[in-house]
Amino acid sequence: MEQCTFCKIEKLEDDFYMYSIHPMTKGRIQKGYVCKQCSERMYGDKWYPITGYDQKCEISNRGTVRELKENKYFNITHIQNASTSYVRLTKNGKSMRKNILPLMKRFCTEK
Known part of the structure; x- marks a missing residue:
């Protein structure tokens, strides 16, 4: 049994909605779990699909x-030292580091 972070x-x-995995020292892995109710209450995000990449990803507002x-x-x-958020996406087998803000401008549009 796992415990919701919030x-x-x-x-x-299997009842959790979103996971985060953090590699620790000496090969350990720390997982964070958020149940669906807490995810919707805490974040209240609208999710938009990210197209054109190998992974099936979504970005929130x-x-x-x-x-x-x-x-x-x-x-x-991922969050860098200067509060810059980025994500690693794969396109045609090539891994790319993408800044979150341009992805938000491109995909987070009301249609």
Whole structure:
């Protein structure tokens, strides 16, 4: 049983909506879980698909990027030292580092 980061309620791992994975020292991995109710309450984001890349990703109106893998969403947003957010996306097998703000301007549009 895993615990939601916000509400501290224990649930099965499959019941969580969004994950974040952080590599730690000595090969350890720390996972963060957010249940669907907390995700909608805390973030209240609108999600827009990111097209033209190999991954199946979505970007929110607040600048969070999530990737869909095995029917689970993973947070793949990275924050640099100067508060600059970026994400690594793959196109035609080539990995690229993309800044979040231009992605938001390009994909977060009301249609």
